[in-house]
Amino acid sequence: MWGTDLTCQSEYLSNQEVSNKVLITRVNVDTPNIKTPKAYSDAISFPKGKLWKDAMDYELDKLEEMNMWSEMNESDIPQGEQILPGMWVHLIKNLETGERKFRSRWVVQGDQQKLNLSLNDTFAPVSCISSLRILLALATLKDLRVFTWDVDSMYLHGKIDHDIYVSFLDGYDKLGKVGKLNKVLYGLLEATCVWREDLEEKLKNLGFTPLESDTGVFLCKSKEGITAIDMHMDNGTGICSSEEEESKLKVDIQKFYKIKEKDTSKPFNVLGILVTRDTQLGTIKLSQSDYIDSILQWFDMTECNPMVTPVDKGVHLQNNKSIPFDDKKKYQALTRSLTYATMST
DSSP states (O other), X not given: OEEXXXXXXXXXXXXXTOOOEEEOOEEETTSOOOXXXXXXXXXXXXXXXXXXXXXXXXXXXXXXXXXXXXXXEGGGSOTTOOEEOEEEEEEXXXXXXXEEEEEEEEEEOGGGOXXXXXXXXXXXXXXXXXXXXXHHHHHHHHTOEEEEEEETTGGGGOBOSSOOEEOOOTTSOOTTEEEEESBOXXXXXXXXXXXXXXXXXXXXXXXOEEOSSOTTEEEEEETTEEEEEEEETTEEEEEESOHHHHHHHHHHHTTTOOEEEOOTTSOEEETTEEEEEETTTTEEEEEOHHHHHHHHHHTTOTTOOOOSSSSOTTOOOOTTOSOOOSOHHHHHHHHHHHHHHHHHO
């Protein structure tokens, strides 16, 4: 069904005459596991095909409203210019309400870009997890306000400075037509870097400066005190001394981006970390129990018994005599997941 989300409406997007409608295609989490389609033909033929079609229609309407591309004849493209293909990426998000939300995204196959891009053209810094922990601890010790939000469709805000052409997707293709991108789409090699440049420019205009020690953290000094923002991709967490400062910052940010605020008066999630704060007692608790449970489920270890040591006591490690792990990528994913849990909480 369609609804209207007034709480997340952005002044900037309203000036651009972008619809404030949001697509709500949800099923209860008790519903049996739903298979995620890989292609357009799969999506519309699946039992939940109507919901997937609505999700794709919503995504395309949003991109068109944001003027992501200019439609042009394929014959008008300069000779030698590349036309990048795209694909649908579908996912089902588990909401805090216990429901599921169908989501479809148009992703450009940036791995096929024939550009001589350097690391500086594709790299974007994010905040260290220790910085987030320090800000939350500081807010608890000094009784500061904490607020957090997600930027909606973050990659779609950055503008590109060179010509990129894309073909329209299956089910929405237009004979003899292609799109010349006006802004960055998901999947482009430079997408993350362009988003970071756009974010930093906007925050600097609001008086913020990135820290030299962690350029993912921005500070703004004023007569009222210091406001700090920790940015990790599209997730922002800020601390400040008063409700007035918090309200002003939210209004300023929404001049540029549409954001989804989180209710910090109750336990809230940041980067897979459940933050529980008691302002009366002056305490804060960080937990990753849900994240750890998801790791166990992903690696089929939900039935394993807990251990107080990382390996069995009787195991003696010897060089070049251990059994190689069969799936290299799975091993890397497991070690990354464990490392993140260890560093975060």
